[in-house]
Amino acid sequence: MTGLLYSDNNPMLFEKNIACLEQAAPDLARKLRHDAGSTDCELVHTKTGYPSLRAGRISLHSFYNPMKEACEWAGHYQEEISRAQHIAVLGFGLGYHVMQLLSQVDCPVTVFEPRADVLQKAFSALDLTSVLKKITLVGDGEVPDYNLRLTILEHPPSVRLSADYFEKIKGRLNSARMAFEGIRILVVSPVYGGSLPVAQYCSAAMLKMGHQVELVDNSRFQDALFLARDAATDRQRYRTMVDNLSSFISEMVLSRCEKFKPDIVIALAQAPLSEPCVKTLRSRGVTTAYWFVEDFRFMDYWRSIAVWYDYFFVIQKDKFFDELRSAGAESVHYLPMAACPDIHKPVDLTGEEQAYYGSDLSFVGAGYYNRRHFLTGLLDFELKVWGTDWDMSSPLGRCVQRGGQRLEIEEIVRIFNASKININLHSSHYHRGINPFGDFVNPRTFEILSCGGFQLLDRRTELDGLFDEGSEVIVFEDLNDLRDKSRRYLNDDNERQQIARRGRERVLHDHTYERRLADMLMVIAKKGIPRACWADGGEPVGKLVKEAGRDTDLGQFLERFSGRRRITLSDVAADIKTGVGDISRTEKIFLAMNELLH
Amino acid sequence: MSDMKKEIEKPEIFHAVRDSIGDARESIQKLGGFFSETVRVMRVEESEAVFNALVRNISDLECFMEFIGELRDALRYYSGFGMAHDPMSSAETGLNLFQEMHKSLESRDWILLSDLIEYELCPILVKEDAWLGDLHERMQDHEGTGTARTT
Structure with missing residues (x-):
């Protein structure tokens, strides 16, 4: 075997790194300081003088030139890194690849490493304080909340070393990533009232976030509702007319869904959806959410509708949570109001x-x-x-x-x-x-x-x-x-x-509404977003990648859609348009094809 | 053996052996490039495609080694043109390296395997190419003397 065993762990270096970690992740720091479990990790002195690490039969870094290897790792992910808003790195090892990454990006970086013994070796071998100050290091299975588009980068030997852990983390991160791109979402507005513009702000925010959004704007039925109010001779008749209007709109929403094939339907307060409509959506595997932007003490229709939906978001806490749980609602979440900076902005006045x-x-x-x-x-x-x-x-x-x-x-x-x-x-x-x-x-x-x-x-x-x-x-x-x-x-x-x-x-x-919707979708994504059972459109992503070849530019480009089950040309074009950074040659070809065909 | 010796002494066979070295050099240069590229990807991606590429490279290397074995047999009739063993056939480098590569492949230690290919095998391939170049030159010089020296 090449290289010499490197055995003199440096306790002062370890303490220095731990002290730095303690500020951001005290629990993990405590664990590393006190966890003295058995380990199959050994530090190996490489030919360039930098240490490398082997865990069991798996080498985590090059035994010849780990720094060069880290540069190549970052080079491999260059395109993803240049577009990243938030990066999740799977595996820390001795941190060479993380150091290289940090020299190239300013965005937040979260690094997942479940092996305490790997981190202990790293902390005793290298001064990582500059790295630890810039990253969030996660040692357990918790996936932090993300409010930016997430890019996942793997350190392959670390992932193989803790395969089960990273399989779970990848599942959770992919769900979290979906909260920022690629979900088909139908937003249902009320007929009138304060939550009508909120529905518009929500759909605009989610479009900006890169989702595919369709707004069912029910304000077109305002005249019908006012007509019912004026024409009704008594409250019962008015109720009947409103119920009929609600049934009509519900059928229309289902028709829109059959065409648009949403994965999530979000209804704003007073959206006129009937119970059978919501049941039908859920039976199709559509995730349903309701944002009750009302005062629960003044508007009490929540008592009947809260249980219809998978998720019920509210602007009041404490007592309302108790009441909702008593009413049978299981997934209740606090989501305060917000502003839409594209609309609510400073203006120059004459x-x-x-x-x-x-x-x-x-x-x-x-x-x-x-x-x-x-x-x-x-x-x-x-x-x-x-x-x-x-x-x-x-x-x-x-x-x-x-x-x-x-x-x-x-x-x-x-x-x-x-x-x-x-x-x-x-x-x-x-x-x-x-x-x-x-x-x-x-x-x-x-x-x-x-x-x-x-x-x-x-x-x-x-x-x-x-x-x-x-x-x-x-x-x-x-x-x-x-x-x-x-x-x-x-x-x-x-x-x-x-x-x-x-x-x-x-x-x-x-x-902002973008932050609120990101929070809402993160809540949903954490439990997983099942794909709704609509008749499928587009092509399976896995098949496309395989046909293109994983090593080709096209295959690698298509890999970015691996969080979705199927994609269409329009999906690809929409994703490119909402992306950041320079447009690659592959992306230009897709945009041109989309222009030609649509 | 004497029949074989006669065969080998024929100028067309000598030319064929000499010309095959040019082809072999081209192959080994390409193979070195393929190995480097496979290793580059293997360090960051443990996919089926990379594994298949590696298996292809190793299979090509085996073909090359077969050729080298045959070349070595042929050279015995020319006293090896006074050259030492080629680097890949040297017991201390080649055999140990291939054993280590085999071990790391079995244990799926892709980083170690990448190291062995990048820092051990590829430089040997370069030396092998240089050795073949030297041999080719000597064979050309030898041809200039008009006789193929045989044992």
Whole structure:
């Protein structure tokens, strides 16, 4: 055998590496420090002076030149690395390949290595502190949540050494990877209401993430619903008409599904799907999810529908979770509201627009009971109130703009931009001011910040964890507090702008619909996304790769779709269009073929 | 043996042996390239395609070794042109290397096998090529003297 056995483990080096790991992964560091199980690993001194490692009968690195081997490993994955947003490396070994990878990328890197003895040898042989500072090292079977497109790179000898472990990890990572590309998702909107734009934001976000998305926009049935309301002579008849409309829409959704063949159907609050429709979808293997973006105390239809769906996402926690579980819902998840930065964004206003939409204080929203009372306490400020359902004959009526007309989103964005202070008071039908039991955070909270606007927000228990109070948002406790804070921030342009800037940064980082949908799909992906049993379209990916040859450029290109069962030319073209980096020659050919054929 | 000696002494046989060396050199150069490429992929990908390529390369190497064996037999009639054994047939390098390669193949230790091919076998193939080149040159020089020297 070549090389000499390298046996003098360096305890100081080991301690230095462990101390570094301890900061990011204390449990793993503890395990490595105390786990003294038997090992079949041995360090081997190579011809270039660097150590190599052998575990049992498997060599983990070259015994001649492990650094050169690591360069070749990274070179082999060059295309994947250049496109990667988040990389998962299967196997650490002595970390040569990870070092080489880190010299080429800035994106997050997670490395999986189940063998404590391998890590112990690595830590005692090399100074890995610069590597450990840049990676997330995972030693157990937990797959972290990913919010970026995932690229999986294998260190083949490590994968063979712990084949069962990596088989499981690969399954989980592939599911996680699917959360960011290649799922066929049908989004069902309500007929009208606040969750209608949310359905549009959701489908736009998932398209941006690289999924294939179709939105069933039921707003086209608004006239039918309003007609039913006007024509109905009693509540029962109205209910019958709404049920019939729901059955009609459900049949239409099933027809759309037969053509589009989704793997997941996501319904937004008040989406008019019937129970038989959801049952049919589930019987076909479609994963069904519902995002209940409503106050459960005020809208209680969740009691009947929550059990229909595989996943039920909600904007309230604690008590609502308990109630949902009592009602039989098994998979309940918290998913707060968000903003859509492509819509809710800073805009340049003309002087005329600034004058028209701007004011010291503004409020945008419907004239709920608590708001009518509460805002009356601000009449001595320059206040503009925008939205519907206000009492125009009340003292507050003089502040209501355009006679209480309904506003389009473009105008709302302008108001958020133009106002010095946007007041955000969550609605209540029962209280005269702030709802003392208010928990969830409304969409307006995120939308104002996403626009770069400054807001004063009423106290909500679930604000904690979403924003840094005092730094990114300012909360008021009652009318006097709101008045005090309004005066303070009107007099301090700089602080107001700084808070608004930090709030916007937080929203862009943590509270976009892309982040929410990534979270939702990650929840689903972690349990696995079965392929729905629709009549198949496209070609099996495995067959295509085999026909092209795994060693060919085409075969290697097609390998990237291995997370999907079948693909069409349109799928390939869509994937290329949503990718990042330069377009390769193979990709250009696919795009040209797609142009020719479609 | 005497019949064989007569056969070997024929100029057309001498030419055939000499010309086959050129072909063999071309083969061994290609084989070296194939081995290098297979090893490059084998270090990062343990697929059926790589394994098949490796098996093909080894089979080609066996054919080459058969040729070398026959060439060595033929050279005995020319006193080996005064040359030492070819590098691959040298007991201390070739045999040990092939045994180690066989062991690593059996234990599916692809990294060690890659090392052996890249850092041991490929350099020997280069030396073998040089040895063949030297032999070819000597055979050409010998032909220039007009007689094939036989034992």
